[in-house]
Amino acid sequence: MGMVFNIALDGLSYGMVLFMISVGLSVTLGLMRVINLAHGGFALLGGALMHGLTFQLGWPFALALPVSVLSVTLIALPMEYVFFRPLYGKGDLTQVLATIGLTFLMIAFVNWLYGSALLGIPLPPSLRGTVDLGLRTLPVQRVAVIVTGMVVLGALYGLIERTRFGIWLRASVDNRAAAEALGINTRWVFAATFALGAGLAALGGVLGAELMPIEAYYPLRYLVVILAVVAVGGMGSVWGAWFAALGLGLIDTAARYALPDFGTIFFFAALIVVLALRPQGLSGRAYDV
Amino acid sequence: MFEAWLGRMGAPVALLGVVGLIAFFAFPYDLGFLTRILIMMIFVLSIDLVLGYGGIATLGQAAMYGTGAYAAGLFAVHISANPLLGLLIGAGAGAGVAFLSGLIVLRAHGLGLLMLTIAVAQILHEIANKARVVTGGADGLSGIRMAPLFGRWHFDFIGQTGYLYALAVLVLVMVFLRALCVAPLGLTARGIHESPVRMAAIGVPVYGRRVLIYTIAGGLAGLAGALSAQVTALVSLQVFSFSLSAEAVVMLILGGTGRLWGAIFGTAIFMVIHHLAATADPYNWLFVIGILLLGVVYFIPGGLMGVRQRLRILFGGQG
Amino acid sequence: MPVGLGVGLQLRGLCKSFGGLAVAQDLNLDLPPGARTALIGPNGAGKSTLAQLITGCLVPDQGMVMLDGVDLAAVSQAARVKRGIAKTFQITTLFAGLSLRENLRLAVQEQRGQGARWFGRADRCPEVEEIIEFQLARFGLLGLADQMVGRLAYGQQRLVELALTLCLQPRVLVLDEPAAGVPMGEIPMIVEALEGLPKNLAVLLIDHDMDLVFRLAQHIVVMVAGTILAQGTPAEIATNATVQRLYLGEAFDA
Ligand SMILES: Nc1ncnc2c1ncn2[C@@H]1O[C@H](COP(=O)(O)OP(=O)(O)O)[C@@H](O)[C@H]1O
Ligand SMILES: [Mg+2]
Numbered sequence: 001m002g003m004v005f006n007i008a009l010d011g012l013s014y015g016m017v018l019f020m021i022s023v024g025l026s027v028t029l030g031l032m033r034v035i036n037l038a039h040g041g042f043a044l045l046g047g048a049l050m051h052g053l054t055f056q057l058g059w060p061f062a063l064a065l066p067v068s069v070l071s072v073t074l075i076a077l078p079m080e081y082v083f084f085r086p087l088y089g090k091g092d093l094t095q096v097l098a099t100i101g102l103t104f105l106m107i108a109f110v111n112w113l114y115g116s117a118l119l120g121i122p123l124p125p126s127l128r129g130t131v132d133l134g135l136r137t138l139p140v141q142r143v144a145v146i147v148t149g150m151v152v153l154g155a156l157y158g159l160i161e162r163t164r165f166g167i168w169l170r171a172s173v174d175n176r177a178a179a180e181a182l183g184i185n186t187r188w189v190f191a192a193t194f195a196l197g198a199g200l201a202a203l204g205g206v207l208g209a210e211l212m213p214i215e216a217y218y219p220l221r222y223l224v225v226i227l228a229v230v231a232v233g234g235m236g237s238v239w240g241a242w243f244a245a246l247g248l249g250l251i252d253t254a255a256r257y258a259l260p261d262f263g264t265i266f267f268f269a270a271l272i273v274v275l276a277l278r279p280q281g282l283s284g285r286a287y288d289v
Numbered sequence: 290m291f292e293a294w295l296g297r298m299g300a301p302v303a304l305l306g307v308v309g310l311i312a313f314f315a316f317p318y319d320l321g322f323l324t325r326i327l328i329m330m331i332f333v334l335s336i337d338l339v340l341g342y343g344g345i346a347t348l349g350q351a352a353m354y355g356t357g358a359y360a361a362g363l364f365a366v367h368i369s370a371n372p373l374l375g376l377l378i379g380a381g382a383g384a385g386v387a388f389l390s391g392l393i394v395l396r397a398h399g400l401g402l403l404m405l406t407i408a409v410a411q412i413l414h415e416i417a418n419k420a421r422v423v424t425g426g427a428d429g430l431s432g433i434r435m436a437p438l439f440g441r442w443h444f445d446f447i448g449q450t451g452y453l454y455a456l457a458v459l460v461l462v463m464v465f466l467r468a469l470c471v472a473p474l475g476l477t478a479r480g481i482h483e484s485p486v487r488m489a490a491i492g493v494p495v496y497g498r499r500v501l502i503y504t505i506a507g508g509l510a511g512l513a514g515a516l517s518a519q520v521t522a523l524v525s526l527q528v529f530s531f532s533l534s535a536e537a538v539v540m541l542i543l544g545g546t547g548r549l550w551g552a553i554f555g556t557a558i559f560m561v562i563h564h565l566a567a568t569a570d571p572y573n574w575l576f577v578i579g580i581l582l583l584g585v586v587y588f589i590p591g592g593l594m595g596v597r598q599r600l601r602i603l604f605g606g607q608g
Numbered sequence: 609m610p611v612g613l614g615v616g617l618q619l620r621g622l623c624k625s626f627g628g629l630a631v632a633q634d635l636n637l638d639l640p641p642g643a644r645t646a647l648i649g650p651n652g653a654g655k656s657t658l659a660q661l662i663t664g665c666l667v668p669d670q671g672m673v674m675l676d677g678v679d680l681a682a683v684s685q686a687a688r689v690k691r692g693i694a695k696t697f698q699i700t701t702l703f704a705g706l707s708l709r710e711n712l713r714l715a716v717q718e719q720r721g722q723g724a725r726w727f728g729r730a731d732r733c734p735e736v737e738e739i740i741e742f743q744l745a746r747f748g749l750l751g752l753a754d755q756m757v758g759r760l761a762y763g764q765q766r767l768v769e770l771a772l773t774l775c776l777q778p779r780v781l782v783l784d785e786p787a788a789g790v791p792m793g794e795i796p797m798i799v800e801a802l803e804g805l806p807k808n809l810a811v812l813l814i815d816h817d818m819d820l821v822f823r824l825a826q827h828i829v830v831m832v833a834g835t836i837l838a839q840g841t842p843a844e845i846a847t848n849a850t851v852q853r854l855y856l857g858e859a860f861d862a
Contacts, residue, residue, distance in 0.1 A: 029400065035399075035400055035403070083583075086587060087586075092346045092399055092400075092403070093340065093346050093538075093542065093546070094586055096346070096348070096403070096538075097538070097539065097542045097582055097585070097586050098582065098583060098586040098587070100535060100539065100582060101578070101579045101580070101581070101582025101583040101586065102579065102583065103579075104575040104576070104578055104579030104582070105575075105576065105579035105580070105583075107575050108573075108575040108576035108579060111575075220531075220532070223531075224407055224411065224531060227400070227403070227404055227407070228404060228408070230400065231400050231401050231403075231404035235400060261419060262415070262419065264411065264415055265412060265415045265416070265419075268408040268411045268412045268415070269412065271404065271405075271408045272393065272405060272408050272409070272412070275397055275401050275404060275405050275408075276393045276396065276405075279396055279397035279398065279401045279402075280401070281401065468726075468727065469726055471729045471730060471731070472725055472726050472727055472728055472729065472730055473717045473722045473723055473724070473725040473728070473730045474723070474724055474725055474726050475730065476706075476710060476713060476714060476717070476730045477714065477717075477718075477723045477724065479703075479705075479706060479710075480703050480706070480714045482705075483703035483704060483705050483706060484701055484702065484703055484704075486701055487697075487701045487702060487703060488714070489665070489685050489686055490663065490665070490685070490689070490694075490695060490697070490701070491689060491694075491714060491715045491718055491719075491772065491773075491775075491776060492686050492687075492689030492690050492715075492718050492719065492776065493686055493714075493718050493723055494684070494686045494687075495686070498723070498724060501724060505726075
């Protein structure tokens, strides 16, 4: 019983981290059809910035977190303009290659700043303890990650379903030409979505640093996992990414607890089964948000 | 006139052999490194067949390379030290894995396809890691001893036999691929790359042909893996790694896809720059390759071979 | 021998919807060998969809496509081509990066069952090259044979579209607006090619060009909103009041 509970808790928090990191990639992929292998790099940038602010400069966690996330969001804007615009409409492979190149540059950059060691992010005391729920005590950090993940999901839902920006976004995903004909500035929608996705990746990177430690090779080390979430979830789908992230997070965690000898086999077996049955991923339509 | 003659006589491939021999005499102390380049060329050629000609985006060709390496290694350890037989076993194993995984993988497109190719390689990596009784796990498969080639040439420490052996296999692979590219199946591959929709409309069973091309390329990748196992007498888990697949794709793009000579030049240039830059500082190397990649994609989309049109003409039609 | 040999293509109760939009509603049509049937109707009527249902590119929600009395439900698109059903595309779909000759070669080598051969040169098979030359000559494309198809003018690409399909030597030929986008001067070439087709070939011609339709068709089917509104000989259709009011009389966009 205790093990099932631990698996659920760890699996959920791992899944939520994967969700936050991957959702931006999924939506931008649905929107601009750019396979951005450098997306994990934004999580790395967020984590590295966080490390610099808290560990080196001694900023409080609560201040450094929003500053890091916001900075990455702002950095993403010019990057979208310079690197990604020329890639829209290019072949899969061109995009893959360009964004691998970008990933290498991000890795080299972080290494130039901090070297190749693990970049620790000290947790504030408030996140370090446990919380007593009567039945059990839970590590605060895990609970905080799960709550944040749910808040992000809720906020994205609200943004997409309830705001004008959401209408523009959905219209642009469905049919870019028609959206433009309606006077929607799809370029701006693209850029804003891209930056938002990058910010969320940074948030996920920082909050998930316990499970996925920040270091220069981060974007390559977790590349496959991030892409798996997007592919299983179906591109352009917030819900798909959420389900896929939680499902894969739980499967991977359960396998590690129950059958540690088999490592990541279950993760990839699940990936193959889903994609063999549904090459488009879980979300019904390829264009779904 | 002269160029046409060169092209027709299959001279470019002979030229490859000659350059290989010159390198043999010019760099007698770097034969180990040069041999790795030759093997990598075969591997990158196999990716060119899948990706450049067949238009199948893959980041998991290492699955077949690794399978070929382990198959040849295990064959040498347990059954026979005959190198040529081992090569056949490696190629067969690579083709077998490509065929079986291709049946699943090739049903998908775009990102799903990329992910599936990666997943197959990762699963094989994990299996090789866990089956340590058979494969040696993370320590690698050792104890590979090859019998002399044709019963005469021993695999020596300096690597002379290994180098010439790899060069001969590369030349044969090149001859095979040049023939394949002008054969009906080669044209079919290019057609599928251009427009799968139209291919179906002219009666081509696109899925089946993709599986066929993937299987042939898998055989070549297995061949490369087998060669590496035999020449280095070691198989490590690295043979299944994502970075092997990804780097090989980078080499191909650098040289130019859909051109056999693109694979050759891309590999040579990448490996040499890597050798020079990485010995200095591995991160320095990442910076170099990152810039190189962005440069190729944004400024010379056809790869080096796209720029070197004149070289292409010089080396004959298909190059 | 199958019972229905010689009855050609038969459509029975075909239905197809995209979401809530019914683009084919209980369509029935016979296309016996030698048929010269035209399918006309306004944009969005479902003509191209019907063509795709015939080739197997789309799967019907209900109903059957039969060739010589055999239900084709389980026959893939590629296998239908081998049984003699071929279609041209309304929107040109060619191998843009290959030469004109290579485009046709792909079709001919596949039709002859050589498409998966690893050996021999694709361009050294005399029988294949002969068919290619014949089709190129028929459309006046010989001079362009070694050009990359993506670089040809759109009108020329339309001719290639037709030549490519004829290389398959079909028994049932579906032409989806073959003349759309072809300059006036080159339309006679299409008419001539279509008039020169083997007599026992069944042709379904989808087009807006009334000259072409009345010139070639012996039977005309009028389709509106997924249903067949009227059918008959060209003379009947030309005088049909409903058709005139709904369609022929009005200006419509091609
Ligand atoms: N794949 C599809 N998905 C959804 N709607 C489609 C699809 N293909 C065609 N349609 C719709 O079906 C209708 C009929 O299209 P089509 O058969 O191309 O008409 P026609 O060829 O007569 O102009 C149109 O309204 C078109 O928008
Ligand atoms: Mg149409």
